[in-house]
Amino acid sequence: MNKSKRTRGVLPGFGLTMGYTVIYLSLLVLIPLSVLFLKTSSMTWDQFVDTVMNRRVIASFQVSFLTSFFAACLNAVFGVLVAWVLARYQFPGKRVIDGIVDLPFALPTAVAGIALATIYAETGWIGQWFAVLGIKIAYTPLGILVALTFIGLPFVVRTVQPVLQDLDRQVEEAAATLGATRWQTFTRVILPHLLPAVVTGFALAFARALGEYGSVVFISGNMPLKTEIVPLLIMTKLEQFDYTGATAIASVMLVASFVMLLVINYLQWKTNKLNAARSEG
Numbered sequence: 001m002n003k004s005k006r007t008r009g010v011l012p013g014f015g016l017t018m019g020y021t022v023i024y025l026s027l028l029v030l031i032p033l034s035v036l037f038l039k040t041s042s043m044t045w046d047q048f049v050d051t052v053m054n055r056r057v058i059a060s061f062q063v064s065f066l067t068s069f070f071a072a073c074l075n076a077v078f079g080v081l082v083a084w085v086l087a088r089y090q091f092p093g094k095r096v097i098d099g100i101v102d103l104p105f106a107l108p109t110a111v112a113g114i115a116l117a118t119i120y121a122e123t124g125w126i127g128q129w130f131a132v133l134g135i136k137i138a139y140t141p142l143g144i145l146v147a148l149t150f151i152g153l154p155f156v157v158r159t160v161q162p163v164l165q166d167l168d169r170q171v172e173e174a175a176a177t178l179g180a181t182r183w184q185t186f187t188r189v190i191l192p193h194l195l196p197a198v199v200t201g202f203a204l205a206f207a208r209a210l211g212e213y214g215s216v217v218f219i220s221g222n223m224p225l226k227t228e229i230v231p232l233l234i235m236t237k238l239e240q241f242d243y244t245g246a247t248a249i250a251s252v253m254l255v256a257s258f259v260m261l262l263v264i265n266y267l268q269w270k271t272n273k274l275n276a277a278r279s280e281g
Contacts (some may be wrong), residue, residue, distance in 0.1 A: 001124040009029075016059050017074065017230060018042055018218055035253065036247050036250060036251055037247075038250055039243065039244060039247040040244065040247045040248050040251045042244055043248060047244075048248050051244075051245050051248045051249065052248055052249060052252050052276045055225070056224050056228070056233070057224045057233065057249060058223060059067050059224070059226070059228065060224075060228045060229055060230045060232075060233045061230060061252075061253075062230045063141060063144065063226075063227060063228065063229055063230075064210060064230040064231075064253075065210070065256070066141075067144045067145050067209070067229075068140055068148055068188060068206055068209035068210045068212075069206065070144050070145055071148035071149045071152055071205065071206075071209050072148075072152060072202050072203075072206035072209060073202070074145075075152045075153050075155070075156045075201070075202070075205045076201065076202045076205070078153070078203075079155075079157045079160060079198075079201055079213055080087075080156065080160055080194065080198060081154055082101065082153070082157050083156070083160040083161040083164055084164060085151025086098055086101075086157070086161055087161050087164035087165045087216055088164065101153065101154050101157050101158070102154055102158075103154075104150055104151045104152075104153065104154050105154055108213040108214070109151070109212065109213070109214025109219070110214045110215070112147070112150060112151065112214070112215040113147060113214055113215035113216065113217060113218030113219055114218050116138075116143070116146060116147050116150065116215065116218070116219045117138050117139075117143070117218040117219040120137040120138045120143055120146060120219065121138040122138070124134060124138070128228065130264075133201065133275040138219050138221070139219070139221030139223075139227065140221070140226075140227060141220075141226075141227055141229075143219040143220060143221075144216055144219065144220045144227060144229065146219065146220050147212070147215045147216050147220075148212060148215075148216070150215065151209065151212055151215055152204075152205030152206075152208050152209050153205070155201050155204035155205040155208060155236075156201030156202065156204075156205055158199070158201075158203075159197045159198075159200050159201035159204065160194060160198060160201055162197075162199040163193065163194055163205060167193055171189055172185055172189060172190065175188070175189045177197045182222075189230070192274075195271050196268050196271050196272050199264060199267055199268040199271060200268060202264065203261060203264040203265070203268075206260070206264070209258060210230075210253070210257055212229075212231070213229075213231040213232065213235070217229075217230055217232055219266065220232075230249065230253050233249060234246045234250055234253075235248055
């Protein structure tokens with residue numbers, strides 16, 4: 001007779017929680033995305049190609065993806081720097097700076113867009129100094145880059161900062177004792193532990209930038225073929241009651257974003273695997 005008994009947990013079991021998870025994800029994610037592709041399928045293939053291969057649409061894809069990528073790269077570099085300062089040093093006003101990092105999370109995107117457009121315009125506090133050098137920021141792709149960098153910075157900082165705080169400093173001291181320089185200690189000891197978190201922060205910042213609308217429309221100028229982003233083009237299609245055209249562009253954006261996130265997650269998995277093999281070795 002088997003005397004082992006299944007212990008009942010205080011919280012609901014796998015079946016109930018899994019059911020709620022599937023229902024929740026279906027209502028908020030799977031069904032809306034399925035309807036998006038279903039609406040797009042009402043177009044013929046020629047209509048779909050004509051819509052997504054339009055010169056204006058291609059230009060908006062280039063603007064959105066390139067500016068989002070470069071903004072995520074900037075955040076990956078400077079986000080690590082900010083996280084390093086917050087995790088490793090004690091200084092007056094640290095809590096204030098730590099709170100400012102989260103400001104893009106709480107600030108309405110329209111408010112951020114208006115503020116950035118005002119400051120970086122040719123007559124703005126910052127823009128006027130660049131205008132003297134012949135550099136125009138507002139109403140150019142550079143302005144879009146500034147806005148996307150602004151809204152994406154917290155994703156990298158908040159992803160990397162806990163890893164830095166949990167990193168054992170004795171490992172760094174051991175590397176220094178063995179004769180490693182500061183650069184060697186960072187690249188060979190610290191960076192391998194940070195890399196998965198940096199890749200995750202990069203992916204989050206990149207995905208956030210792709211879908212950003214409110215902060216960009218004010219500083220970009222919204223000029224077709226120059227500074228028009230994909231979310232704005234989709235809104236334009238909807239205002240023109242071209243729902244199938246809007247869903248066609250949105251579906252391409254969704255597939256491209258999904259593929260890029262898969263690639264980034266694969267790179268993160270490979271990095272974790274290499275780190276685990278290095279630790280075992």
